[in-house]
Amino acid sequence: MVPSSLGEEMSIELTLPPEWEDDERMNFLFSDFKENRDVNTKDWDSKIDFWTSLILKIFRSRGTVCINLQELNKIFQRKGFVPLGLGTVIQCMARCGKIQRESEFAANVDCGWVSWGFGLLLVKPLKWTFSTLLGGSGVTLEESFVVIELVKEKAAELLGVCWNSPVANCSLLSFQELQTLSSHVCIDESTLCMALLQLQKEKQVTVSLHEGEKIVKFSQPGQDRVSSVSDVDLGIYQLQRSERLLEVRVEALGLEAEKCKEEARVLLREGKKSQALRYLRSRKRVERKADRLYVQLENVKGILDRIANSETDKLVIQAYQAGVSALRLSLKDGTVEGAESLVDQIQELCDTQDEVNQTLAGGAHNSTDADTDELEDELRSLLENSTLDGPSMVPEVPSHPLSPVRESGSLCDDLLCALPLVPQSHFNITDEELEKELSRLTLADTCLQQKNHTSPVKRAESAQ
Numbered sequence: 001m002v003p004s005s006l007g008e009e010m011s012i013e014l015t016l017p018p019e020w021e022d023d024e025r026m027n028f029l030f031s032d033f034k035e036n037r038d039v040n041t042k043d044w045d046s047k048i049d050f051w052t053s054l055i056l057k058i059f060r061s062r063g064t065v066c067i068n069l070q071e072l073n074k075i076f077q078r079k080g081f082v083p084l085g086l087g088t089v090i091q092c093m094a095r096c097g098k099i100q101r102e103s104e105f106a107a108n109v110d111c112g113w114v115s116w117g118f119g120l121l122l123v124k125p126l127k128w129t130f131s132t133l134l135g136g137s138g139v140t141l142e143e144s145f146v147v148i149e150l151v152k153e154k155a156a157e158l159l160g161v162c163w164n165s166p167v168a169n170c171s172l173l174s175f176q177e178l179q180t181l182s183s184h185v186c187i188d189e190s191t192l193c194m195a196l197l198q199l200q201k202e203k204q205v206t207v208s209l210h211e212g213e214k215i216v217k218f219s220q221p222g223q224d225r226v227s228s229v230s231d232v233d234l235g236i237y238q239l240q241r242s243e244r245l246l247e248v249r250v251e252a253l254g255l256e257a258e259k260c261k262e263e264a265r266v267l268l269r270e271g272k273k274s275q276a277l278r279y280l281r282s283r284k285r286v287e288r289k290a291d292r293l294y295v296q297l298e299n300v301k302g303i304l305d306r307i308a309n310s311e312t313d314k315l316v317i318q319a320y321q322a323g324v325s326a327l328r329l330s331l332k333d334g335t336v337e338g339a340e341s342l343v344d345q346i347q348e349l350c351d352t353q354d355e356v357n358q359t360l361a362g363g364a365h366n367s368t369d370a371d372t373d374e375l376e377d378e379l380r381s382l383l384e385n386s387t388l389d390g391p392s393m394v395p396e397v398p399s400h401p402l403s404p405v406r407e408s409g410s411l412c413d414d415l416l417c418a419l420p421l422v423p424q425s426h427f428n429i430t431d432e433e434l435e436k437e438l439s440r441l442t443l444a445d446t447c448l449q450q451k452n453h454t455s456p457v458k459r460a461e462s463a464q
Contacts, residue, residue, distance in 0.1 A: 015061075017054065020078070032084035051089040052098070056149065063187045065151040065194050066102065070141040087139045099145040102194075109200050146194055155198035157185045159205075162218045169308075172229065172237040175207075175214035210234060239304055246297040253290035257283050 019025045029047055037044045058075060059067060069090060073082040093099045100108075161182055167173060173181070179192060186192035196216065199205040203225035206217050210229075215237065219226035260283035267276035 026078060030078070030081055030083045030085075033088045047085065048089060048092050051083070051086065052093055055089070055093075056147065059147060060150055060153075063185075063191070065147050065154055065191050066144045067099070067147060068142055068144045069139055073141075090139050090145060094145065097148065099147050102144045102146055105146045105151075105194070106197055109197055151194045151198045154186060154191060154195040155202070155204075158182050158192070158195045159199060159218065161185055163221050168221075170237075170240060171233040172215045172217050175216060178216050210237075236304070236307060239300055239307075243297065243300045243304065246293055246300065250290055250293050250297060253286050253293065257286040257290065260286060 019029075028043075029050055033044060033047065034040060054076075055067065055072070059065070067090075069087055072086050072090075076083050076086070090099065094101075162168060162173075162178075165181055167177070167181065179186075179189065182192060186195055196205055196207060199218075200207070204219045206226050206229060208215055208217075208229050215229070217226055217229050217233065260279045264276040264279035264283065267273075267279065
């Protein structure tokens with residue numbers, strides 16, 4: 001942390017590197033630079049890098065973009081000593097383009113902004129002289145420098161705040177309104193001024209003086225650069241300013257009318273009727289004045305709404321114009337005659353394709369006519385043969401009734417009599433079917449033999 005010699009405020013804001021407590025290391029860093037860098041290049045560069053990175057870190061944490069030698073000596077004071085080489089560090093940073101004198105930084109924008117900086121915007125004079133504008137080799141204690149890296153960061157933050165704020169739709173802002181809006185980004189007026197100058201370099205903002213008041217115009221999101229302040233912008237700005245003033249006055253009159261009403265109520269309770277009537281008359285007069293101002297306020301708001309609608313209409317018309325131009329270009333080489341010719345060509349090609357398909361389909365049909373006829377004849381003959389051979393393949397159903405089974409030994413004869421007649425006509429029966437039929441007959445004979453063998457035994461048992 002920063003030692004107590006820097007004060008309580010600094011100790012809260014700054015956090016210095018660990019080597020700050022190393023006396024030997026800090027004695028080297030606090031020593032002055034050699035007159036010639038070539039004597040010890042490594043030591044020279046290490047000291048430059050240390051102080052450069054530390055300066056950027058400290059001022060980024062503080063939120064400021066301008067430095068001077070006097071402030072640096074105060075910040076980096078340690079045990080009653082100040083660094084002896086900070087002037088050399090500032091000169092090296094300037095040669096490397098990391099910092100610029102405020103005068104040079106503003107002069108690089110344009111001539112109009114230089115004149116604007118001479119008292120219109122910056123409250124604290126930049127102490128510009130013709131010698132500083134021409135450049136000087138020495139570094140004074142109070143000469144202020146702009147840290148380029150930090151001012152670019154602040155400019156980007158400021159532009160983002162304006163784009164994302166409720167006043168983004170306002171064409172112009174007063175400098176006081178901008179200060180209030182960006183107070184959390186630019187902690188002081190000098191930082192805001194440098195950020196605006198950087199945005200001017202980037203063509204994202206313009207500042208002008210209108211009736212003794214500094215007004216600022218930002219670019220809109222999506223635009224590459226800001227447009228100049230026009231009479232329309234000034235008219236809208238005056239209407240918006242009138243709207244704000246009327247709103248304040250109408251609100252104040254409303255409070256005054258309410259106050260008169262309360263006073264009249266109190267006086268009436270005290271029995272002072274005449275005084276209460278005077279307050280009521282005053283209330284009526286204030287209300288009439290507030291009504292007139294409210295009508296004026298509504299008129300101003302109506303005009304602003306019409307202007308906003310006209311801007312929208314303008315964008316729509318521009319979109320229509322762009323669409324017409326694009327459509328004209330797309331139809332440049334296309335005509336009605338050309339379209340009809342293309343349709344005819346497509347129809348001819350389709351007709352030709354249909355004819356080719358029909359020809360191919362007809363040839364294939366003719367080539368298969370003979371085969372189809374032969375197959376139909378063969379199928380017809382198969383149907384006729386199956387009709388002729390069908391009755392001979394199935395045995396006839398017996399027409400006489402089966403005789404009941406008797407217990408005599410003629411069971412085999414009766415079974416044989418019950419069997420259907422053997423067909424006399426030739427029919428197609430495979431060998432497998434014949435073998436199955438023979439197996440069934442053999443099984444039937446076996447059953448009959450077993451039955452005949454058991455019948456005498458049963459009769460003997462019954463006789464006993």
